[in-house]
Amino acid sequence: MVKIERTTAPPASLEIQKKLKYGSYSEPDVLRQLKVDFHGKCYLCELGPLSDVEVEHLRPHYGRKRKELVFDWNNLFYSCRHCNSMKKSSRYDDHILDCCIVDPEKRLEHRYVDGHVHISAITEDVDTQLTAELIESCFENTNTGVREIGCQTRINDLAGTMNTLYFSLAKYQKGKKARYFHSLRNQLSRGSKFAAFKRFYVRSHIADYPELESLLN
Numbered sequence: 331m332v333k334i335e336r337t338t339a340p341p342a343s344l345e346i347q348k349k350l351k352y353g354s355y356s357e358p359d360v361l362r363q364l365k366v367d368f369h370g371k372c373y374l375c376e377l378g379p380l381s382d383v384e385v386e387h388l389r390p391h392y393g394r395k396r397k398e399l400v401f402d403w404n405n406l407f408y409s410c411r412h413c414n415s416m417k418k419s420s421r422y423d424d425h426i427l428d429c430c431i432v433d434p435e436k437r438l439e440h441r442y443v444d445g446h447v448h449i450s451a452i453t454e455d456v457d458t459q460l461t462a463e464l465i466e467s468c469f470e471n472t473n474t475g476v477r478e479i480g481c482q483t484r485i486n487d488l489a490g491t492m493n494t495l496y497f498s499l500a501k502y503q504k505g506k507k508a509r510y511f512h513s514l515r516n517q518l519s520r521g522s523k524f525a526a527f528k529r530f531y532v533r534s535h536i537a538d539y540p541e542l543e544s545l546l547n
């Protein structure tokens with residue numbers, strides 16, 4: 331999970347739809363703006379581009395009982411179906427970090443080690459602890475057949491992404507600095523898929539690549 335800069339102005343349909351009895355919070359203008367703001371990635375697992383997009387309510391509305399949250403632009407998040415289903419557990423209600431407000435990289439460590447994902451909370455507050463647990467479960471919770479395939483897909487994609495990063499870092503260190511600096515700038519941008527994992531890896535090995543510090547800002 332990385333920091334997202336959300337467009338301030340809500341898409342126009344939200345104001346219109348919230349006045350209707352069965353209004354929709356997922357009109358095309360909402361999806362289009364979420365896709366741009368979230369770089370086409372799921373805000374939880376950071377897989378992208380997505381083919382199974384869902385509009386996720388960060389704070390649940392309980393079947394529209396909390397009506398003010400249904401059409402609140404700041405409560406709508408770009409998510410994949412797999413992660414949206416993981417978040418449905420009531421233990422996460424009102425506890426997941428808002429990545430449009432706080433910088434998750436200052437709260438969470440994203441590790442990929444030996445084919446597994448480990449998310450650790452840096453701070454001790456409940457919201458950070460539960461956000462770490464939820465993100466890890468998006469890669470590791472294989473308690474149903476569908477979830478097992480969803481997790482494996484994400485782990486495989488993450489493994490390939492990390493291998494590309496390791497390859498580029500090795501080339502960069504062997505002297506092809508100009509060429510690979512450009513590639514690393516793209517790979518380490520917050521908009522790239524699995525950015526939190528790549529940025530954490532480089533941040534924790536920064537002594538080997540001190541010039542790359544500027545790419546982590």
Ligand SMILES: [Zn+2]
Nearest residue numbers: 372375410413
């Ligand atoms: Zn996801």
